Amino acid sequence: MDHLRHMAIFKHIVDNGSISAAADKLDLSKSVISHHLKSLEQALGVQLLHRTTRKQQLTPAGKDFYQRCNELGAISAIAWQQAREAADTLAGPLKISSPHALIDNIVTPAISTLCIDNPMIRPHIQVQDRRVDLLGQDIDLAVRVGKLTSSNLMQRKVGEFRDVLCASPVFINCHRAQINAKKFTELDYIANSWQGQKIQHQLQSKKPTKGQKNLIMQFNANRYADTSSAVLSLAKAGLGVALLPDFMFEQAQQQQQLVELISSHQCELNSVYAVHDFGREQPLLIKRTIDALITSFQARQ
Amino acid sequence: MDHLRHMAIFKHIVDNGSISAAADKLDLSKSVISHHLKSLEQALGVQLLHRTTRKQQLTPAGKDFYQRCNELGAISAIAWQQAREAADTLAGPLKISSPHALIDNIVTPAISTLCIDNPMIRPHIQVQDRRVDLLGQDIDLAVRVGKLTSSNLMQRKVGEFRDVLCASPVFINCHRAQINAKKFTELDYIANSWQGQKIQHQLQSKKPTKGQKNLIMQFNANRYADTSSAVLSLAKAGLGVALLPDFMFEQAQQQQQLVELISSHQCELNSVYAVHDFGREQPLLIKRTIDALITSFQARQ
């Protein structure tokens, strides 16, 4: 499967009717073209082209060979065209991995909008909280909270959010004594399934100019749920304290379903990254997906 | 239609599952393979292969591109196989050009034998006495009397013959007076159509040791025929003197239909060449055709 170059040049010689014409077309000297043809014929052990200074005539073998070279050129052209189209066409499979916390409020709305605008996209949204192997699972784009430490993968920040420690108003009222006494370990705590029993949070003052120290809080988890929306529901039902992303908390707060546990302090900002393996020059589909995620993050504020 | 090399290497990478494996297979260093893949992806502007040290995963674009590379490899293989077959298969068109003088006794018997042994050969025997343009008329092999002075064409000697000045026994008897007196211009002369009216022959003594001089004879042609066999018939019929190839004369001589005009002298030997444009390494079909011509020449002696 070598000598493909020779075949391409042979095709040019036949197409253009002479070695000199092919040389002009290809911006090469005629000596090079002549040499290529000679090498090809020697390699094949067959004369392809009878030639004088004025005429050229394909041998039977040459006719067949030329036919194949044409097919070769056609396929090569198609291959390149398809590849280029793939680079800038909003279509085809799009497998996305997202953590539970972001799926309903951020990722799904973004992908929905993208796919409504471009119906040829075939999305596959996967929910995974742990760091995931993009290659092994054929994932095109992963949404992750926090930057990966070391990786060849490209990471683009798509937004940020803050976790909020909160509980239902009824729960707060019932346990005001413990809260004021900062006996947090005595409170019910709703955790995600993969978290342990011992939970610790570090909150900063919302007014950093006063130089107040960070507030370190410890909890004992005694309720668990796999998804953030389940945690949210339990918290609304007054089953305990929960750590929820601000975009979830805010909706519940407006309906007086949840309130902040400590209004003077807040968690650190979490940055959300889109992670992929398309290098610096991504296909348009990936770019647009990332754009949609950014838009989705901005829209909820 | 360039970068075909890159495509071939890309196919090897996918087929062998890794860059290192492809490098081993192709007897190249992995750095080269890596570089090729990088160049290809840069040229296409598309990532074809997600890769880590352990796994590799084709992108959608890569899948399509790989498919095309496979087709490319298949066509390339077919092209080469066909060309090689063409070089050593006794089949297909075989266009031969022969002068009238040789067609019935030499060329046709040779081609007949060849084609009976190899029925897939499709012969096309053309009769032309003038020097002919092989390329322009798509002639594969030309049989010619006498060597071409300057040409790129290959020439292989296939046999030789001697022209014989002869006439019918009756004719000789009727004109013995003029013959003995060497008044050849008074004799009837049967010429080929393309010859002029004035005919001159130069004969050598059959016994050169005696140092006899060449005999120069002049005739006036007054009968013409296109083909040698027609000339033969006219000569047998006693219509005049004719110059005929020895292989024609000998048959007629055995049946007492023709005798030599001058038994002491003879014409020069004519060499017969097979002329073609297949260079030093001819297809088997051409080689065998030439062999058949040689055999045919030997058989008639």
Added chain:
DNA sequence: GCTATTGTTCTGTTAAATAGAACTATGATT
């Protein structure tokens, strides 16, 4: 955390591709 293996990048080196000139062959023109 360590190690084996893979892929990438860098270097100098080697082989191939190339251009340009000199040469040869051809076919048209006269």
Added chain:
DNA sequence: AATCATAGTTCTATTTAACAGAACAATAGC
């Protein structure tokens, strides 16, 4: 038949690309 313009071939010098090997980085298994 001789001349001439043009195409193809061959030669040599040069530039370019391909290449190997080492150093490095990243990954996955232990």
